Amino acid sequence: MLLELLPHSNTGSSYRGKYYQMKDIVDIGAEWAIIKKGSDADIQEFKDKKKSESEEIMTHGAFCKTRERDQSILKRQQNREMREPRRNEIVTRCHSWRERRRIVEHRQAVAGNLIKDYYATSDIPSAFRLRSWNLFKTEPFRAIIDLPNGVTVTAAEFQPAMDALPDLVSNTARETQSILLQRMINGGATNINYPITPSDFGKLELATSTFFCESSSNDDGLPVCGGDDMDSHRCYTFPAPATRYQCLSYGHRTSSEVVALLAAANLDPNTTADQMDQLDLRFHSPSLPDKLHRLAMSWRDAAFYARNFDQLEPNSWEVLSPEDTAAIKQKEKANTGDLRLRFRCNICIHSDWIRRPDVENHLRGRHQIIDHSDPTTEFEPHSKIPPHPVIFSQTEESSASLTV
Known part of the structure; x- marks a missing residue:
């Protein structure tokens, strides 16, 4: 009897009953214990x-439930109505971006070919040219x-840019x-005029213009010499303000070492x-300490050792004969x-560039070439x-010649 006076729900764990x-x-129950002692009217x-x-509670609950359901239905309808236009907008935008990228890449390809044709006749060293992407x-x-x-761009449209290219x-x-x-x-070079003139630019190509990278381990401590070497150097970027060149420092001591090497080789x-x-x-230098005096090395390696040892005189170095050099190169290979x-x-x-121990593995794994007589070829x-x-x-050391 009392349960009929209480609000209830038709939903439970078994989905039946009240x-x-x-x-x-x-x-x-507590209220009834008191009321039942009263009169029938009470x-x-x-x-x-x-x-x-x-x-009242049941009516309000039904209203809320209906309202919640109606709101949910309305929201789904609104989302459905918004979803299609939104989807179409996103698809249109994605197509536009993809089309834009294709158009930009095509225009860059046209400009790149024009720049390539210009550089084919340019007398500016490749190391100091602006790259296409710059x-x-x-x-x-x-x-x-x-x-x-919507604008059609051909080579003709790039003519104003090509007119400005030489100055750039x-x-x-x-x-x-x-x-x-x-x-x-700043590093102590004495063969550069001050103020600097265009006639000095060619001196960057000399073997005595030795730079070292202070931030890259890819050079194995070897000097960065010449425009081609600077061009391939990973830290060397264009265009750049002076602060971007902090990775390259001039080695005056190494430059003097190269002078000695040139003199030793006449x-x-x-x-x-x-x-x-x-x-x-x-x-090779007989006066280098420990086993270093028995090393046969390239001019770049010889310049590298100048950073640690005083070998600045021509008589500090010997040039191996062509016969000895050929034998050394076989050992190097x-x-x-x-x-x-x-x-x-x-x-x-x-x-990519790889190391000598990886040569055989590369041929075997990538190209199925096994037992190559000389994989370095x-x-x-x-x-x-x-x-x-x-x-x-x-024996080779005792036969080292002082002539090339």
Whole structure:
């Protein structure tokens, strides 16, 4: 009887019957224990009051439930109505972005071909030229590349940018070379005029213009010499203000070492780094301590040791004879412990520089080439990173010649 006076729910663990809150049952039980002792009128008044409260609660609950359901249905309808336009907007925007990227890449390709054709006849060293991706960021090229999608862009539209290209490239090249020459002056170089003039720019190509990278371990401590070496140096970026060149410092002591090497080899003091790389001589210094005096090394390695040892006189160095040099190069080729990144696969379309111990593994894993008689023939050696110095035998040491 009392349960009929309480609000209930038709939903429970079994989804059938009526469900009441325990608190309501306890409360009405306590009230009934008092009311039942009263008159019949009091009992009827109590029942009518509880029944009225229960009906009000049930009515409100049904309203809330209906309202909640109606709100949920309305929200789903609104979301459904918003979803399709929103989806269409997103799809349209994605298509626009994809189309924009394709258009920009096409315009950059057109500009890149024009820049490549210009550089084919330019007398500015490649090391000091603005790269295409940097030129794309300059105002003359950006004004064309950033045109709306609907505008047709051909090579003719880039003519104003191409007209401005010579000044852009030459100004950046002058700035770049002036910064490096100023570093040489600050480092103690005496063969650079001050103030710097364009006639000094060619001195950056000399073997005696030795720089060292202070932030990269990829050079194995070897000097960065010549425009091509600077061009391939990973820390060397264009265009850049002076602060970006902090990674390269001029080594005056090493420059004096290279002067001694040139004198020992009877070469002109103005020999370029590229010429030294092409000669590919092998030096050794009998006065170096420990086993270092038995090392046969390239001119770049010899310059490296100048940072730690005083070997600045021509008579401190000997140049190995062509016969001895050939024998040393065979030992260098067979040195599987050379850990310098100086081999790049000729078979792969895109290949990174790898170390000598990885050569056989690369051929075996990538190209299924096993038992190659000379695996290094399938690789391009790095022109600016020489083989690791090797120790030549006592017989070879005693036959070392002072002439090239």
